[in-house]
Amino acid sequence: MGRAAVFATIFNRLGEHYEAREPADADAEAYCELLSTIGDTDLDACVSVKPSQLGFDVDPAVFRENLTRVVGTAAEHGGFVWIDMEDHTTTDGTIDAFESQVRRYPGVGLCLQANLKRTPADLARLADLPGKVRLVKGAYDEPPDAAYTDKARIDEAFRDLLVGAFERFDGGVALGSHDPEMIELARTLHREYGTDYEVQMLMGVREDAQRALAADGVAVYQYAPYGTRWLSYFYRRVMERKENALFALRAVISG
Numbered sequence: 329m330g331r332a333a334v335f336a337t338i339f340n341r342l343g344e345h346y347e348a349r350e351p352a353d354a355d356a357e358a359y360c361e362l363l364s365t366i367g368d369t370d371l372d373a374c375v376s377v378k379p380s381q382l383g384f385d386v387d388p389a390v391f392r393e394n395l396t397r398v399v400g401t402a403a404e405h406g407g408f409v410w411i412d413m414e415d416h417t418t419t420d421g422t423i424d425a426f427e428s429q430v431r432r433y434p435g436v437g438l439c440l441q442a443n444l445k446r447t448p449a450d451l452a453r454l455a456d457l458p459g460k461v462r463l464v465k466g467a468y469d470e471p472p473d474a475a476y477t478d479k480a481r482i483d484e485a486f487r488d489l490l491v492g493a494f495e496r497f498d499g500g501v502a503l504g505s506h507d508p509e510m511i512e513l514a515r516t517l518h519r520e521y522g523t524d525y526e527v528q529m530l531m532g533v534r535e536d537a538q539r540a541l542a543a544d545g546v547a548v549y550q551y552a553p554y555g556t557r558w559l560s561y562f563y564r565r566v567m568e569r570k571e572n573a574l575f576a577l578r579a580v581i582s583g
């Protein structure tokens with residue numbers, strides 16, 4: 329019989345592309361408080377931060393400084409910090425920041441995007457590091473020299489990356505995807521390679537599938553945005569899929 333269908337939570341405070349340092353510092357502080365609160369409970373929860381939320385657009389050094397604070401707090405409380413990936417102009421700075429953090433504390437994960445042509449090389453570069461990697465298809469409009477724009481080609485790249493990640497990653501693989509085909513492939517790869525993996529889905533999307541996977545023993549994480557700065561989140565979800573309007577609206581209203 330399957331275990332109780334319980335999923336863990338990834339908290340993401342809404343907010344991105346700050347042009348001043350103050351809101352970036354304030355969000356870093358809010359994440360530190362949240363990590364310390366989670367550490368005092370038995371909640372199975374972690375956080376996911378966006379580089380531009382921690383000050384990347386102000387100066388990549390501000391992002392690195394704030395990330396160091398957040399990861400330092402996670403280390404104190406045994407927490408986990410995911411780093412979301414934004415558009416391709418931020419990829420190098422985000423990977424560098426991940427590398428330096430994960431070398432001092434393994435409770436850090438990085439998102440990589442299948443639509444970017446560079447990602448297979450990035451995945452190979454990160455394979456020997458601790459920490460986890462989250463594979464996603466990619467949510468940002470990118471230029472064709474940097475990214476595949478054809479959906480079938482992105483799906484093919486995603487499948488190849490999944491195989492590579494399950495073959496090489498000891499730290500653990502996460503799929504940030506609602507795609508039943510990709511989730512089934514991950515389950516098959518897990519049986520073949522034994523690599524730890526988790527499925528991450530947005531709060532409010534395919535919740536029946538989330539429950540069924542969890543009941544079947546798969547580690548399921550719900551990505552739960554919270555806070556008041558919902559406009560960019562809402563816009564990205566609707567651009568991905570117009571049917572997302574309703575769930576995104578529910579997520580931001582309840583958040």
Ligand SMILES: Cc1cc2nc3c(=O)[nH]c(=O)nc-3n(C[C@H](O)[C@H](O)[C@H](O)COP(=O)(O)OP(=O)(O)OC[C@H]3O[C@@H](n4cnc5c(N)ncnc54)[C@H](O)[C@@H]3O)c2cc1C
Binds near residue numbers: 414439464508
């Ligand atoms: C937890 C999480 C974290 C993410 N983090 C990032 C990040 O840091 N950076 C980034 O660029 N992107 C991120 N994304 C977004 C990601 O890149 C995709 O844009 C988004 O997940 C849509 O792709 P998909 O694989 O879910 O499915 P799609 O390719 O959009 O759809 C494939 C199939 O999945 C199913 N499906 C998809 N959406 C729905 C839905 N709303 N309702 C019902 N069925 C659905 C359908 O069967 C559909 O045919 C994240 C996504 C998740 C879930």
